[in-house]
Amino acid sequence: MTQRGLDLDDIVERALGGQRRAVGRLLSVAERGGAEADRLTAALHGRSARAHIVGITGPPGSGKSTLVGRLTAAAAASGANPAVLAVDPSSPLTGGAILGDRIRIDRTGGDVFVRSIATRGHAGGLAVAVPGAIRVLDATGFDPIIIETVGVGQVEVDIAAMADTTVVVANPGTGDAVQANKAGLLEIADIFVVNKADLPEAEALRLDLERMLDLSHVTGHEAYRGRRAPIVLTESLSGTGIDELWTEIIDHRSLLDASNARQLRQLLRLRAEVEALVAGRIHRLTRAVFDSSAGERALADLASGRIDPVAAAEIILDEGTASLGS
Amino acid sequence: MSGPPSSETPPLRVVLAKLGFDGHDRGLRVVARLLRDAGCEVIYLGLRQSVDNVVAVVEQEDADAVGLSMHNAGHLTLAPKMVQALRDAGLDTPVVVGGIIPDVDVEPLRQAGVAAILGPGASAEEVVHAVRSAVDSTP
Amino acid sequence: MVLEVIHVTDSHDDDPRARWEQEAATATERDADFVTMSDVPVEVVYGDAPYPGQYPYTRGIYPTMYRSRLWTMRMFAGFGTAEDTNARFTELLRHGGTGLSTAFDMPTLMGRDSDHEWSEGEVGRAGVAIDTLADMRDLFAGIDLGGVSTSMTINGPANIIMGMYIACAEENGVLRQRLGGTIQNDVLKEYQAQKEYIFPPRPSMRLVTDLLRFTTAEMPRWHPISISGYHIREAGSTAAQELAFTLANGFAYVEAAMAVGLPVDDFAPRLSFFFNSHSDFFEEIGKFRAARRIWARWMKERYGATDERSMKCRFHTQTAGVSLTAQQPEINIARVALQALAGVLGGTQSLHTDAYDEALALPTEEAARIALRTQQIVAHETGVASVADPLGGSPYVEWMTDEMERRAEAIFDHLLELGDGSILEGTYAAIDNGYHVSSIADSAYRFQQAVNSGRRVVVGVNRFTDGDTRDDANLLRIDPAVEDYQRKRLAQVKQQRNDEMVRRALDDLVAAAAEPTTNTVPATINAAKAMATEGEIVAALEGVFGTYVEPAVF
Structure with missing residues (x-):
């Protein structure tokens, strides 16, 4: 590219x-x-305009992308400058990925900035990449920043949970409420969306979710999230309910601001990022030690039975720490 | 301490699209999978894309290459338009065209700045090689 | 005859052979000698019951098949302006033809006008361009629409083209009741394979059932859907997937029509099918035979049809365009011949043979002639048309037929599960989660990998590649003047029409569309009469129905 x-x-x-x-x-x-x-x-930290981070997650085929497109259109119409990070899994075998979410986001979202992100195999990669991407979009004036992930797999759920406002999308007639419960999506939801609300089973799904939310009152989850999650019925194809969803997101933002919770959530995000950065560094460090003569010696000793695995781990860590000082 | 440079080269990011009305996406879908299985990240736009939208996507996705699939006469007008629109936006992203391209049209497309042309039934190696060398030969 | 000795009753009800002989006796033999090249006489049918023409019609839908009447050699063509195509239609009718097959250009198929920005380079290229009723008038000028049968290959905007056709006929004093023909109107396969969709699936199905209701009430000679597996196969499916998806789509239309209150025997006899004939000879034959058996059983047992015509799977066949190679194009003639033979041995009602040079562009006239001659060789030289279902009873063919049926039933089970007992709902759900698209893409990918690795031989491509004499300098290209002409014509129509009438007609159509139980066809005919363009009508309906964007599923 020219800018290379x-x-x-x-x-x-x-x-x-x-x-x-x-x-x-x-x-x-x-x-x-x-x-x-x-x-x-280093260049961007401190330039944060503190954009609102909205996570949207749900099972494949729940119409998330169309919903995200509609939502960005609604946000843009209200004067905001939204951007989307669309996260999709990489193939564990080849590291490649087919990223196709933006097709539907583009068609309903108009001129919104969309970036497709593959999970890429490396450990903790997303936990660094996504906050990094948020930092770039935040510093360059985008707000809100919407992160769309598939609500299956711990990594994707964690990413969605990092948001200021997490929206969980479910579909009528698919057993989504039960699935969402199993996947741990109920715990992270600030807002529920029953999409495709024109389908006959929509009301049944809403009732299922209400019952589960009744339970979350009992478990204390509701107190933790700060309120009982509202349920919004939408039809992403026609756009019905999108304005209401946007209003709920804005309301949630105000609620967080009023209680200082937005700073708290940001701090949790930063902490998670630092944790991932530290883990990444330790990973690289120890890998270097494994490849060094000291590492090879430790492994040889381990193989011959002279030391046990715990002792080998101590040696690797000591070597790594020593190399930091040098 | 600053982190060491990342050990692996990042995957190639390739935007795949069909321009205009043509709905024959069998080839585009096969190529998407071939590239994924060769470790590329494919930003799949699929059918009915406009040249302007592809340019916007290349910018936002920081793509390394654009792959277009063509199955009707449009290749002689649309592929050069695509190249021109990218250049007008200040992008030198290579454009690779695949599909049903008569031999007589190959040279005009090259003249128009298309980096590589793949015939129907191109093998996985040919597809991946064409994209990689188009990217590598881009300054 | 021996039969009379065996049988003590006059009734033929439980004697299939006697029943068959009675039915066969009413069918006249065509004018030919049914002897081999060496003068050995051959019977109409061999083997055991059920015989051709008998439920479940595995062996054919007519008792004597091609012994009475050869399949229809239908050659689908058309390009340029409506006037160009009209000239060819007129020529065809002068030579005694009665069927007019209409292909439309890409903008028309996509419901857009010739002046749409994407129409550049496409106007009149792959078929005729129709923007308004004025083009329809040109297309059929001087032709008595009450006396011909018209086949129109269009799907997403089918009702609009139908509206223009009816308007055109009625202007010339031909009542819609007298109109005969077929419109493809198979929207489901658009989401699954051909990708020429406009609206989302449910509103599209609403338009299909509107036309079904309308033709059932007012157009008894019209075939309102041709359920098409052809494009599913071209997109890369296996034979079994083509079979299963196509028949399942058929069941979905039946369920949708019954859901709007149409009794099954009122519309099912006017449904027909369109299959692909590919290169694996016996698999194709098994597929065709299984199609008839499955359709008959489901229509009778599941949907309660009692009219035999509702149970008979009538189909058109086209050879596999996707099998044509750009390398050594002349060897495609041999491929097409074998695929045509499979279609005939499978018992097709009509056949289109591809031209050998179609891999690269539109066929030249010479190539189109060779394609037709290929069918004539199969019909008149090979002798395969002398006997009904000549392969029936072959252990391999019967096994393959059963196997195709088993594989299709497994797919039906999946759809039924997705739809909670409804094929229609299962099909919507499957379109939604990309089931068709991804299973077709899986098959296409596997095939491509087998070709790439050389495990599957494609002559001239991955083996026997010497002698590629390809010379594509003489490919047929469409004169760009067609596009200019068509755009000017459209501008002229827009200038001369009454815009207020157009606006009111479109408002009425929107109101009809917004009311789920109102039939949109009458308002569509009125919009056509007001000279609304195809693109304007589509845009008005998109306002109510939305526009479909497919999910990227792999």
Whole structure:
């Protein structure tokens, strides 16, 4: 690309000036990780405009993408400047991915900024990449930032749970309420959406969810999230209920602001990011030790029975820590 | 301490689309899977895309290449339009065209800046090689 | 005859052979000698019951099949302006033809006008361009629509084209009751394979049932849906998937029609099918035979049909366009011949053979002639048309027929499960979660990998590649002047019409569409008469129904 030749500061400057191509480039830097990403973090931290982060999750086929498209259109109509991060799994075998969520987001969302993110195999990758991407979008003036994930798999659920407002989408007639419960989606929901509400089973699903929410009152979950999650009925195809959903999201934001909870959620996100960064560094560090002569010696000793695995782990950690000081 | 540089090169990001009305997406879908299985990240736009939308997507997704599939006469007008629109936006992203392209049209498409042309039934190796070398030869 | 000795009763009810002979006796033999090349006489049918023409029609829907009447050699064509196609229609009718097959260009198929930005390069290219009733008048000028049978291959905007056709006929004093023909109107396979959809599935189905109701009440000679597996196969499905998805779509239409109150025997006799004939010879034959058996059983047992015509799966066949190779194109002639033979041995009612040069572009006239001659060789030289279901009773063919049926039934079970006992609901759910699209893509991918690895031989492509004499310098290309002409014509129509009338007609249509129980066909005919364009009518309906965008499922 033309901007390959530019250095990071130039790209940051262009991105801050609103150039979408530069924003796209910075997102790649953040996603890739490594030294350049670290420099980017340093350049952008503190420039945060503190955008509202909205997580939207639900099972495949629940019409999430169309819903997200509609939601961004509603947000844009109310004067906001939304962006979307659409997260999809990479193939564990090849590392490749087919990212197709934006087709439906584009068609209903108009000129919204959408970035598709593959989970990429590496450990904790998303836990660094997504906060990095949020930082880029936040600093370059997007608000709200909507993160769409498939509500299956712990990583995806965790990502959605990181948001200020987490929206869980379910579909009538598919046993979604039960599935959502099993997947742990009930615990993370600030707002429920019953999409395809024109289907006859929509009311039954709403009642299922209400019953589960009655239970969450008992378990104390409701107190933890700060309120009982409202249930919004939508039809993403026609757009019915989208304005109401947008209003619920805004209301939730106000509620969080009023109770200082938004800062708390941001702090939790930052903490999770730091944890992931630390874990990543330790991972790389120990991998380097394994490849060193000390690591090979420890493994040989382990194989011959001279030391046990716990002792080997201590040696690796000591070596790694020592190399930090050097 | 600053983190060490990432050890792996990131996957190629390829935007795949069909422009206009043509609904023959069998080839595009096969290529999407071939590229995924070769470790690429495919941003799949599918059917009925406009040239302008593809440009916007390439910017937002920071894509390394654009793959277009063509199954009717549109290739002679649409593929050059796609190349031009990218260049007008200041992008030198390579455009690879696949599908049913008569031999006589290959040279005009190359002249128009299309980086590679793949015939029907191109093998996985050919597809991946075409995309990689198009990206590698982009300055 | 020996039969009379065996039988003590006059009734033929429980003697299939006697019943068959009685039925066969009423069928006249066509004018030909039914002897082999060496003058050995051959019977109409061999083997055991159930015989051709008998439930469940595995062996054919007519007792004597091609012995009485050959299949229809239907050659589908059309390009340029409505006037160009009209000239060819007129020529065809002058030579004694009675069936007019109409192909439409891509903008028309997608419900957009010739002046749409994406129409550039497509107007009049793959078929005729129809924007308004004015084009329909040009297309059928001088033709008595009450005396011909018209086949129109269009789906998403089928009702609009139908509205224009009815309006055109009635202007010329031909009542809609007299109109005969077929419109493809198979929207379900658009979401699954061909991808020429406009509205989401449920509103599209509403339009289909509107036309079903309308034709059932007012157009007894019209075939309102041709349920098409052809495009499913072209998109890369297996034979069993083509069979299962197509018949399931048929069941879905039946369920939708019954749900709006149409008795099954009132509309089912006017349903017909369209299959692909691909290269695996016996698999194809098994597929065709299984199609008839499955349709008959489901219509009778599940949907309660009592009219035999409701149980008979009548179908058109086309050879597999996707099997044509750009390499050594002339060897496609052999592929087409074998695929045509499979279609005939499978008992098709009509057949289209592809031209050998179609892999690269529209067929040249020479290639189209060779394609027709191929059918004539099968019909008149090979002798396969002398005997009804000549392969019936072959252990392999019967096993393959059973196997195709088993595989199809497994897919029906899946759809029934998705739809909680309803094929219609299961089909909606499957479209929603990309079941058809991803299973077809899986099959296409597996096939492509087998070709790439060389495990599946495609002659001229991955083996025997010497001698590629391809010369595509002479490919047929459409004159760009057609597009200019058509755009000017559209502009002229828009200038001369009464815009207020157009607006009112479109408002009426929108009101009808917004009311689920109102039939939209009459308002569509009125919009056509007011000279609303196809694109305007589609846009008005999109306002009520929305526009479909398919999920990216892999």
